[in-house]
Amino acid sequence: MKILGIDPGTVVMGWGVVEGEGTELALVDFGAIRVKEKSPMGERLNQLYTEILKIIQQYRPDCVAVEQPFVAKNVRTALAIGRAQAIALLAAANQEIPSFEYTPAQIKQRVANYGAGSKEQIQEMVRLHLGLTEIPQPNDAADALATAICHAQELHLNNLLTSQGERQ
DSSP states (O other), X not given: OEEEEEEOOSSEEXXXXXXXXXXXXXXXXXXXXXXXXXXXXXXXXXXXXXXXXXXXXXXXXXXXXXXXXXXXXOHHHHHHHHHHHHHHHHHHHHTTOOEEEEOHHXXXXXXXXXXXXOHHHHHHHHHHHTTOSSOOSSHHHXXXXXXXXXXXXXXXXXXXXHHHHHHO
16 A cells, blocks of 8 residues: 655645555655745645645555644644645545545654654654654655554554454
8 A cells, every 4th residue: 555644834745655554664755845935825725736736646645644733822823734734635635545634643643652752753763664764854754754654554453453353
């Protein structure tokens, strides 16, 4: 299975593609889409959408996993990230690819077995999961890969639970 993970943002949107089953994952590619911060929001969203479609068409993922915005102190930032998240979901739907959304805590729990891990811990776990010598850069790409790994772990866990239920 090939999974495209997306870390949404309206200036920098990280993306990462992994392939494999269960806990056996391999890195396919990763990167970040950058748009001009001073551009009008509509232009930025259009550019993000166009670039995500190119990535989907190039890598042909089986599914797309998107990080949900974290709402804490800055609601404006969360709303902007929500727009970018919607663009990612729309691009997946446009290509008839199923999409899944995960909160930051869910991603941390699946990637590091600890729902309150630091950003640095999660990035190190991404490196370890994928057998890399260095943490993927920029951070947005590492976060996108964490989202893809989270989805792979979620699928693996669901498959284990399903097979356990069938044996009982």
